[in-house]
Structures are given as C-alpha cells and as structure tokens.
Amino acid sequence: MTRHPITVALVEDNPAVRQRFQASIENQPELIWMGAAGSVDEGKKLLLETCPRVLLVDLGLPDGSGLEVIQEAARSCPATEVLVISMFGDEGHVIQAIEAGASGYLLKDSEDASLVEHIVQVVDGGSPMSPMIARHLLKKMQQDAGLGKPEPEIALTKRELQLLKLLARGYTYREVAEDLSVSSHTVNSHIKNLYRKLSVKTKNEAVFAATRHGLLDMRNLD
Template sequence: MSVVMNTSDPTPPNRPEDEAAAGAQNDSRRVTVMIVEDDDGTREAVARWIEATEDFQLLGHFADPRAALKRIIKEQPDVVLADVNMPGLSGIELVGRAKPACPETQFVMLTIYGDTDHIFQALTAGASGYLLKSTLREELTAAVREVMHGGSPMTSDVARKVVQSFHPQEQPAQQEYTLSDREKTVLDRLAMGFLYKEIAAELGVSVTTVSTYVRRIYVKLQVRSRAQAVAKVMIKK
C-alpha cells in the first residue's frame, strides 16, 4: 500500500534493489533493521531514513514478504518494520510466522489501517508497535529506539483506540478477570507505549513496583507480554 509521507528526500538508498543489504558487517552497537513493504516509494523512503540514522543499520528492504520471512529468520534483526496489506503474505501473517523463530526481534507495523481489528490482529500475532503511515521521520526513528527499550510505540490515534477499547462508554460485559484501579492505570500506560520508568515516575513509585504490577496483570490475564495483555483486553470488549 502507498504511504502518506514526505518522500522528497533526494538521497537514494545505498542499494535500491528490493533485497538490498546496507553495510558490510553487522555492528552490535547499532540497531539492525529490516523493512518489508511492497510499495516501492514507501520502502525506499523508509530505507533512506534508516540509513541516514547513525545508530541504525539497515540489513535489507523487501517487496516480497515471503523472501523477507526467510531473511528475517536467518539474520534475526533487532527490528522489522512491516506493512500490513501485502500480496501473497500479509504483514500480520509474516509476524505470526517469524516471531516464534525470532523471539528477540521486535516487529512494528507501518500501515494505513488504523481500525481496531487490524491493531488487535497485529498485536496478537506478536507485533510490539503499530504506526500509521502518516508518521514523520523523527517519530519513526524514535519508535525504533523506543521498541528496543521495551516500549510499544503507537501512533497517537492508535493508542487512543487501544485505551478506549478497555474503557467502553457503555456497560461492559462481564469479564473473567478483575484488575485493580492501579493495575488498570498501569495497563493504560503500557498500551500507550510508556516505559516502566515513565510509569514509575508518573505514579510516584519505583520501577520494581511497576514490574510487580505488570507481573500481576500478566498472571490475571494469563499472558506473557505487553502486546498480548493489550490484545486480550481489546478482544474482551
């Protein structure tokens, strides 16, 4: 799908072919990134942004999600930026297949779809972040850094929908779990992509205390990750 972003940067990627590998050797001090996007203009624009960022290393950018899946599993990048709607294999399916083989890789969806169904499906598949294609360059690079520090970056409109999904305006249906008010607040902030230290600062507690709340939330929801916790609450609405 085409992107709604400024692609006027005249500097081309170092290697413009679909399966371009940027840089000769992996540098453990830099965040390694792969891009999976079938629209040429979008893919090349995002590739330029990543290559122009000093602490990032672009391992490859792909138009074919099936080819990308093989490379992702083989090279285990730190972060994968993936479109949702692609021919042959959707970005959500790609995440679902790659995540079990790449548990340390963080997947961030970059898409035009901001509806709760796509958000929920992506989070359930294993995505850690969800950005709309209206995202600016600075926001995208900040999101890559955030996801590497345990965050769940989301475009503000997406984060608002996630929060609203477990604060319905009408009488909520009976749920199988009960979260305390403080746990709900922590889950709110997790859904908005806050780091543990940011939640701790807002609530006036220690990071250890926040970790305790998160563990309780995971136990009550019977999940193992932030994304699964948010997704489970969304499906219960």
C-alpha cells in the same frame, strides 16, 4: 552506558517507501540496515536469516497479510520487536496486529523524522502508536469492559501491580528498573510472570487486560 546498534529490517512492497525508510535508517549511526522484503514469503525468509532487533512490517502485501510475518517473528525470533507501519488504521487490523504480537502500530502518514525515535522507543520497551490507533485500542478496551462478562480471578503480587502501573504511565523497561531500584533482569522476570498471568504478549495487552479484570484503574495510576 553505550547502546548497542539496533538492527532493523523492513517488509514493504512499495519500492518508494522502502527507499525512503532505508535512507532514514542508514542515516542514523545507532541503526543498522539489514535489508528489505516485498512479500510475505520474502519477509519470512529475511526474518529467519537476520532476526533483526526491530522488524518494520506493512500489513497489505501482494501474497498475503503482514500478520503472517508478525506471527512468524513471535515463533522464530522472540527477541525481535515488530513495529507495524501501514495505511490500514481501522480497528480490525489494529487489534489483529497487536494480538499477533506487534509491539507498536504507526500509520504511513507518520513523519519520517520520528521513525528513528519510534524504533528506539520500541527497543526500550515502549509501544509507539499513532494517536488514531491508540484511540481504536481505547475504544476496544471500553467496549470489552462494558460487556459485563465474568472474568477469571487473577492474583498479582504487589511488585507486579507496581510494575503494571508504571507501564500504564508509559515507562520503558529501563525506567521501570530505575524507579523500582531493581535490575533489568528482575524487571524482565516480573514482566514474564505478569504476561503469563494475564495471558498476553505485549505491554499494551497487559494494560488493557488488567483494566478489564479490574486490576488497574487508568484514572488513578499514582
């Protein structure tokens, strides 16, 4: 099946980085460059004008935080996948970005050659992350699990549990549909119900929340 071109926009205040990313994206026929912005205000304007399929966002902007742009994307362009590309790799920034609605988080020292791969991955339902970022999230999950706070009981269907395990194993939504022999529409319906029950917005949040609630054992995903 032929893939529709993926529209991509960037919010980044460093001209050299903007030029580098633009060149990488324009060099790929499956991607369409929608433009770049250098501030929070410009980023929101670009977002609302284009609603790209993927929005690359830096967190450190001259007039505020890229988190504001991510939150605007969640409100105004829900079909837009946000991929953070930042020099900030500490746990605080990572957690805030994920909670705001980011689907992936990469550090700026990531290879440019992998940028296209990460963009395609996030469109296919993946959550690309730099190894250090994944480590921060795992640490956060372990800390939350060790607090011993009582969690409200959540009931998931057998199909939702199957889907959750596949997501935890790194499957994309398309691969989930193939594995379960159902349509993409059915998978999306299950995803929406799963996210609603777990009170989350992204795949990573769903996996962490399910683990915290005792619904998912990361050591046994078979």
